Amino acid sequence: MTTLIYTLIPVSAAIIGAAIAAYRRPGPIVVSAIQHFAAGVVFAAAAGEILPDLKHAGSVVPVAVGGTIGVIVMLLLKSFEERMQGPLGLTTIIGVDILIDGLVLGLGFAAGEKVGLLLTIALTIEVLFLGLTVAAELGESMKPGRVVGLTAGLVLLLPVGALVAMPVASLPGPYLTGFFAFGLIALLYLVTEELLVEAHEAPDRPWVAAMFFVGFLLLLLLESAMG
Numbered sequence: 001m002t003t004l005i006y007t008l009i010p011v012s013a014a015i016i017g018a019a020i021a022a023y024r025r026p027g028p029i030v031v032s033a034i035q036h037f038a039a040g041v042v043f044a045a046a047a048g049e050i051l052p053d054l055k056h057a058g059s060v061v062p063v064a065v066g067g068t069i070g071v072i073v074m075l076l077l078k079s080f081e082e083r084m085q086g087p088l089g090l091t092t093i094i095g096v097d098i099l100i101d102g103l104v105l106g107l108g109f110a111a112g113e114k115v116g117l118l119l120t121i122a123l124t125i126e127v128l129f130l131g132l133t134v135a136a137e138l139g140e141s142m143k144p145g146r147v148v149g150l151t152a153g154l155v156l157l158l159p160v161g162a163l164v165a166m167p168v169a170s171l172p173g174p175y176l177t178g179f180f181a182f183g184l185i186a187l188l189y190l191v192t193e194e195l196l197v198e199a200h201e202a203p204d205r206p207w208v209a210a211m212f213f214v215g216f217l218l219l220l221l222l223e224s225a226m227g
Contacts, residue, residue, distance in 0.1 A: 015131060018135040031129075040217075045187065048118070103168075104183040131155070
């Protein structure tokens with residue numbers, strides 16, 4: 001139940017982001033800065049929380065299997081994204097992204113409250129960007145109210161993913177390790193193939209690129225402060 005309550009934070013962020021973008025679309029530089037910042041935060045969460053747990057798990061086979069499945073799923077998602085065009089393709093891809101984010105968040109709370117809280121912060125910023133993306137892309141062909149409503153429907157997949165993670169958390173250690181490896185690959189894919197790729201579509205600015213490291217350092221400082 002605690003996990004589901006925490007999912008409401010990124011859900012709210014996405015709806016707020018969609019409402020802002022639907023009525024006043026942000027410029028490409030601002031969007032790029034948000035993408036860099038979100039990428040830094042998500043990367044810090046993956047490297048600082050999930051990766052150390054996998055290294056200390058001492059289970060080579062589950063890590064290899066879970067990581068391989070993660071790579072295959074992400075490549076299939078990328079292939080599907082390249083083939084699908086228009087609003088249907090966009091909403092489908094983002095829906096799958098959000099569902100996986102919910103699964104990762106649920107697994108984070110299974111690993112511990114601290115991991116779950118840091119992933120909540122990271123995914124809140126990332127899902128905020130997804131809300132901005134949906135609104136910016138669909139706002140050209142839909143009314144603002146409908147865009148916000150569609151975004152709200154999509155982000156409800158986040159708690160669905162968290163619900164899926166609940167029975168996973170009760171699995172034996174090796175299986176759970178495999179799911180964590182899958183989650184790590186999903187987060188790294190999000191950073192390298194989604195956020196940073198789209199962030200560089202805007203004109204380069206040194207301060208915009210620096211936002212990646214600002215997000216990375218802020219999450220590391222928060223992790224240190226939480227002990």
